[in-house]
Amino acid sequence: MTRILLTGNRAAAWGARLARADYLPAFPITPQTEIIETIGSWIDSGEMDCRMATLESEHSMITAAGAAAATGARVFTATSSQGLLYGMEMIYTVAGWRAPFVLVNVSRGLASPLTLEPDHNDVLATRDSGFLQIHCATCQEVLDSILMAYRLGEDARVRLPVIVNLDGFYLSFTREPVETPDPAAVDGFLPPYDPENVRFRASAPLSQAVVVLGGSPYSYFRYESHLAALNALEAHEEIAEEFARTFGRTYGALDTYRTEDAEIVFVMMGSFATKAREAVDRLRQAGRPVGCVRPRLLRPFPEEGLRRALAGKRGVAVIDQNISMGKGGVLYGELASALYGLGQAAPVLVSFIGGLGGRDISAEEFYEMAAVTRSAAEQGTAPPPRLLYTLDELREVRKLQAIAHVERQGLGEES
Amino acid sequence: MKTASRILGTALFLDGFEVQDAPRYGAERRGAPLFAYVRASRQPINERGVIRRPDLVIVADDTLVPMPAAGVMAGLGDFTVLLVNSQEAPSVWKDRLNLKGPVLTLPATAEDRQELRFAGAACAGAAAALLGVVSRGATERAIREELGPLGAEVVAANLERALAAFDLMAGHAGCVQEGTEVSASGYRHPEWIDLPFEDARVAAPAIHGAATSVEVKTGLWRTMRPVIDYSRCNRCWWVCSSFCPDSAIGVNAEGRPQIDYEHCKGCMICVAQCPPHAIEAIAERAAAAAEGGRP
Numbered sequence: 241m242t243r244i245l246l247t248g249n250r251a252a253a254w255g256a257r258l259a260r261a262d263y264l265p266a267f268p269i270t271p272q273t274e275i276i277e278t279i280g281s282w283i284d285s286g287e288m289d290c291r292m293a294t295l296e297s298e299h300s301m302i303t304a305a306g307a308a309a310a311t312g313a314r315v316f317t318a319t320s321s322q323g324l325l326y327g328m329e330m331i332y333t334v335a336g337w338r339a340p341f342v343l344v345n346v347s348r349g350l351a352s353p354l355t356l357e358p359d360h361n362d363v364l365a366t367r368d369s370g371f372l373q374i375h376c377a378t379c380q381e382v383l384d385s386i387l388m389a390y391r392l393g394e395d396a397r398v399r400l401p402v403i404v405n406l407d408g409f410y411l412s413f414t415r416e417p418v419e420t421p422d423p424a425a426v427d428g429f430l431p432p433y434d435p436e437n438v439r440f441r442a443s444a445p446l447s448q449a450v451v452v453l454g455g456s457p458y459s460y461f462r463y464e465s466h467l468a469a470l471n472a473l474e475a476h477e478e479i480a481e482e483f484a485r486t487f488g489r490t491y492g493a494l495d496t497y498r499t500e501d502a503e504i505v506f507v508m509m510g511s512f513a514t515k516a517r518e519a520v521d522r523l524r525q526a527g528r529p530v531g532c533v534r535p536r537l538l539r540p541f542p543e544e545g546l547r548r549a550l551a552g553k554r555g556v557a558v559i560d561q562n563i564s565m566g567k568g569g570v571l572y573g574e575l576a577s578a579l580y581g582l583g584q585a586a587p588v589l590v591s592f593i594g595g596l597g598g599r600d601i602s603a604e605e606f607y608e609m610a611a612v613t614r615s616a617a618e619q620g621t622a623p624p625p626r627l628l629y630t631l632d633e634l635r636e637v638r639k640l641q642a643i644a645h646v647e648r649q650g651l652g653e654e655s
Numbered sequence: 656m657k658t659a660s661r662i663l664g665t666a667l668f669l670d671g672f673e674v675q676d677a678p679r680y681g682a683e684r685r686g687a688p689l690f691a692y693v694r695a696s697r698q699p700i701n702e703r704g705v706i707r708r709p710d711l712v713i714v715a716d717d718t719l720v721p722m723p724a725a726g727v728m729a730g731l732g733d734f735t736v737l738l739v740n741s742q743e744a745p746s747v748w749k750d751r752l753n754l755k756g757p758v759l760t761l762p763a764t765a766e767d768r769q770e771l772r773f774a775g776a777a778c779a780g781a782a783a784a785l786l787g788v789v790s791r792g793a794t795e796r797a798i799r800e801e802l803g804p805l806g807a808e809v810v811a812a813n814l815e816r817a818l819a820a821f822d823l824m825a826g827h828a829g830c831v832q833e834g835t836e837v838s839a840s841g842y843r844h845p846e847w848i849d850l851p852f853e854d855a856r857v858a859a860p861a862i863h864g865a866a867t868s869v870e871v872k873t874g875l876w877r878t879m880r881p882v883i884d885y886s887r888c889n890r891c892w893w894v895c896s897s898f899c900p901d902s903a904i905g906v907n908a909e910g911r912p913q914i915d916y917e918h919c920k921g922c923m924i925c926v927a928q929c930p931p932h933a934i935e936a937i938a939e940r941a942a943a944a945a946e947g948g949r950p
Contacts (some may be wrong), residue, residue: 353860414677517702526839607839631846
């Protein structure tokens with residue numbers, strides 16, 4: 241076991257390497273490309289025994305990943321943002337094949353307007369596809385989650401592909417100390433994949449995902465995938481325990497931080513949650529009982545765990561790094577449904593939208609969200625959802641708009 | 656600068672610190688402004704993203720100072736040490752930018768364009784010295800680790816510059832003070848606003864492409880300037896003007912290619928493509944000095 245500085249992208253590559261992935265279909269996109277480059281260089285140097293295929297699009301890449309997984313190969317692939325959307329038809333399709341593999345998504349906000357920096361609307365677009373989703377907050381967790389994701393997806397109770405998500409820039413390009421586990425220990429934790437009877441072979445033709453009409457067979461297959469995804473909660477708990485025993489690091493479906501005696505709790509996903517942890521420590525120093533809950537699993541959604549963690553709390557600040565136009569924060573809606581029916585024990589939920597397109601969230605903003613949530617809890621009613629956006633930021637936009645206006649005038653488009 | 660941040664990060668890590676280092680890219684083009692940051696602590700680091708209150712800011716290219724996109728002055732506080740790779744005196748920068756904090760200069764790349772490629776190593780070496788908690792030995796090992804794959808010659812050349820900068824800054828060792836985190840009691844409230852609805856003719860992200868391209872002086876990104884030697888140019892204008900990825904080479908009525916320096920980013924493709932080898936590459940600083948003005 242060695243502790244080295246790794247970017248989130250290289251940590252992801254290490255995950256694939258230690259999992260002994262057999263096959264890597266690839267297509268480049270920022271900020272993911274370093275993962276594929278790293279694995280490519282290991283294949284070239286003979287440090288990793290894996291077949292890499294460069295495809296002409298993410299649509300083909302995800303098809304190839306699913307097809308290879310259906311043969312019983314252990315498959316790894318990675319994409320991001322617009323690439324994930326380009327492959328979306330096949331994301332939904334291959335999930336239904338019940339052929340497990342791991343796809344790393346490096347989160348990046350979606351067009352329009354175009355950006356390179358992260359938010360979660362890309363990965364959330366796959367929410368209802370049948371892929372399981374693990375969201376990471378540190379580079380270490382990226383590596384570890386990939387190993388856990390193979391165990392989870394390949395579990396006979398589950399058999400679904402898994403997305404491991406990491407935030408662009410904040411993890412993808414950020415180096416942190418990461419322990420790379422001993423390969424022999426990983427082999428013990430993650431034995432070769434045994435696909436049992438679900439296996440596609442050239443010598444034995446088999447139709448994958450045939451057409452079914454009339455609705456009844458369709459409903460059966462769709463609901464079976466749902467039940468398999470729900471099974472993943474129990475499977476994940478067992479796998480996490482074994483992971484902790486083997487490697488000494490614990491990853492629950494929820495990452496809870498100082499919540500036991502907390503009155504106010506931040507709930508958020510991804511790498512920004514480590515900033516929330518920092519804010520929790522500072523708020524505690526100032527005498528405010530605040531905690532943080534980070535769902536690692538979005539699918540399956542750990543509803544029971546969230547109810548246990550949040551029942552009896554006074555207020556919850558849900559910080560969504562995504563936006564569903566015409567509704568608001570996705571996690572806020574998910575959490576509200578999970579907490580419905582708690583009665584007196586239900587905390588006041590306050591919705592915040594922040595971190596869109598990589599927009600930072602400052603320490604002061606965490607403190608302010610805790611204060612707003614506290615006062616909402618005292619009044620027993622939540623204020624309207626708030627976009628974390630300051631006067632200075634609007635000033636910057638006004639400057640751009642003023643330049644655009646002058647340009648249009650110059651072109652005679654406006655008087 | 657990404658390499659510089661990694662050298663400094665690795666040096667801190669080798670000396671027992673928890674470390675986080677990261678570059679922030681914008682346009683993926685040569686010459687576009689780039690910055691990178693390093694956090695170090697004796698404790699595990701939870702903070703992430705761009706450093707809002709840096710203790711030390713290093714500017715590898717002083718032409719970036721006036722560029723809004725580079726954001727050089729963002730976060731400079733009264734105690735932030737600013738180190739500029741510049742021929743100008745620290746007092747000049749202090750005066751120009753009305754800075755209260757300490758300013759140092761590192762005349763690392765001088766007038767010699769060959770030195771530009773070592774600016775990162777020199778900045779990393781200088782930073783290591785200014786922090787006062789990184790040993791010379793760790794700095795040396797970090798360079799060997801980060802640049803090792805590029806070969807012994809590259810390592811040796813960078814080591815020389817980095818350690819020279821380390822030694823040059825030795826007199827200021829430890830001048831960088833560790834800033835305190837913002838307390839949760841008595842913090843400055845964020846000036847949140849309720850974003851108003853605005854008509855799509857205002858709020859649609861539509862900017863006239865051509866006008867924008869003209870207004871943004873991407874020529875500032877250039878570190879190397881292509882200069883056409885018209886005595887060798889054979890006016891095969893179609894070649895250089897077609898290859899220019901930024902349409903920055905126009906052709907006049909006589910069929911003579913002319914470079915639009917306000918928008919040429921210095922990618923050097925024209926230099927590579929020119930059949931009679933009539934386009935020369937000159938360091939931007941040298942070219943600007945020859946014109947008698949600052950770049």
